[in-house]
Amino acid sequence: MTTDAQTANSSQKVDRTTYGLPKPVPAYYPHPGSPLYANKALYTKIANSKKTLVEKHICKPRTGIAFKVPAKSVFRLTTPEGPQVCDLNIWNQHNPRERFWAARTRQLHSAHVSTFDRLWSNLPYLRPLVTITGDTLNARHDEWGGRAHDTLGTRCDPYVDKLISGEDNDFHCHSNLTRAVMPYGLTEFDVHDVLNVFQITGLTEQDQYFMEACPSTKDDYFEVYAEQDLLVAISACPGGDLSQWGWGEDKDDLDGSKMVDCCRPLGVEIYSIDDEEEVLREWQAPEVVNYKGNHGFKEPVE
């Protein structure tokens, strides 16, 4: 039950005011030939194509891992032992300044993503890093408005934990991702807003972010096609399946933590497409946007 204390600090009203306005439409609605949206026939063909498993990883509970994924391959994130939230970061493998941009992806597609949506890179690049080819949670939408694979929130981090609880905790997703990418020459400053894979979130009637327990089973997966050579990092969130999440866990006495009991591993499977030439005949490597202006700066005039 929602208590007054839980909603007291929202600036937002529950009640709506009627101004007689026309119903708004999505800001980035599709138009014919739009480069924003995936060619569904092509990505269905990729999803259904014969593939060979080339690499497999397990990300242990409460840890992070990073791995390279070559362009034109497909990778799958799994929850091999049941519900577990996955915090995902993606970079261009050759230029880590190009990385996933959650906010623009949210605008171009939706606040939660599923099959055929793309995960876009930041400026000054703005091109798909991956296109989603499979999602067994299948755009799930529950009675509270909770949906799967969230771009609204971001990773848990030790700074917000310290701020809220006063405790130092070193295994939040931000730290797990930081440790995972250090061997690739990246640092804490390269870790960015995540896609929360397998995480169910939404907004309350007062527009506040909420999280529900992760429903994924050992058979669920989230699968994407790599549009570029990628560096990918994932964290098995220390909040586990988020059924018992909280801040200020006592790291010296984890026996008392209910969160530990709902933490599970994540799986990664990287596949190559067997007949690339045939399956990818209509695919083109995404180009950066060809903006030729200079943000209004002019050449000096004599």
Ligand SMILES: [Zn+2]
């Ligand atoms: Zn986390």
